[in-house]
Amino acid sequence: MHDHAPRMMPLRLALPLATGIALAASLPAFAEDWPAPIQTLEQQGLTIHGEFDAPGGLKGYAASVRGQSVAAYLTPDGEHAVVGTLIDAQGRDVSAEPLERLVDGPRNAELWQAMADHHWVRDGDADASRVVYTFSDPNCPYCRKFWQDAQPWVESGDLQIRHLMVGVLKADSPEKAAAILAADDPSAAIAEHYRTGTMPDSEGTDQSEQWVSDNTQLMRDAQLYATPVTFYRNDNGAVHKVMGAPSPDKLRAIMGSDAP
Known part of the structure; x- marks a missing residue:
């Protein structure tokens, strides 16, 4: 485990509701x-x-x-x-x-284990009982919105969000993601970036660039093509996926409760 650690609707086949394709x-x-x-x-x-x-x-x-x-x-x-x-x-x-x-369910559970073994940036208390993973691109406005929406739960101490930094939206996304991972305090760096748009003074390293590449490849291998994509466990331990900035209902499901 590594504590470095355009909105798109899920693709569906364009088939008529009743007839489909024979x-x-x-x-x-x-x-x-x-x-x-x-x-x-x-x-x-x-x-x-x-x-x-x-x-x-x-x-x-x-x-x-x-x-x-x-x-x-x-x-x-x-x-x-x-x-x-x-x-x-x-x-x-x-x-x-x-x-x-x-x-x-089985696919999400397998991906959950893979995400735990990649490099991510933690937002929230390391001892928080509820863990959420999300693929984040530094240039993604919906990733920023999700970060903002999640802050009441994060600040309560009950939630930690593990951001897998990827570079998929713009040409400078990998560079920005690597810089956040290479910062002296990646958690503070991602918070400052999503709060103000400011990037850390440090530049990415060969290692942090590889971490971004690994995260991006994991996302592509899972056939996920937009950010954010967020994963959470429900009360029964089943892993669920939410594409894009969550609606209020989806946000409560991800967090496991209403806002504190």
Whole structure:
């Protein structure tokens, strides 16, 4: 563990709500267990993580594409698959829980362990019981907003935010991120930067530049393409992800409570 330590909505497939895309089973059967239309989806770029029960005689499949989770449904005849959002009479997405259980949850938990082993800047008390990780770019206005919004919890002593500094938005982002990591007091440096826009006097070092590169590569490997991306644990220990500057409801979820 290392205590150095444009807003984008999650990408979704642009498919009609009700109809999706019907795909004929045009490929021969493979040795895998998935039905032919689901194998066709794999050939088209989806990764299938597991199956789940769905209403109306459909069979659900939890999948991901370009880092985002998506549901596929096999028709009762086993000859076609539909990709998209299936809702019930109350307007609820029936795939939400299966996608969290089969795709997002395991992937987020694995990333949580990887983030702990990278270099990050701590904002808050080192003994704070609640830990949050976020990918931060020094040029990101939404990262600054998240920092500002989180201060009541940080100042209460109950929360520490671990900023993984990355360089993704502008040409000088890696340089600025490396300078913050190389500062005598990185925690004070990031606070001053997000408070006033001021950068530390020190410049980045070869080591801090490598740390920024490692953090940026971790973000890209996780197929995350915008900042901030914030990760937190809920009361059950499950790891969740929030893209962009959190809404008030999402902020309370991240912090685990209302503002102190």
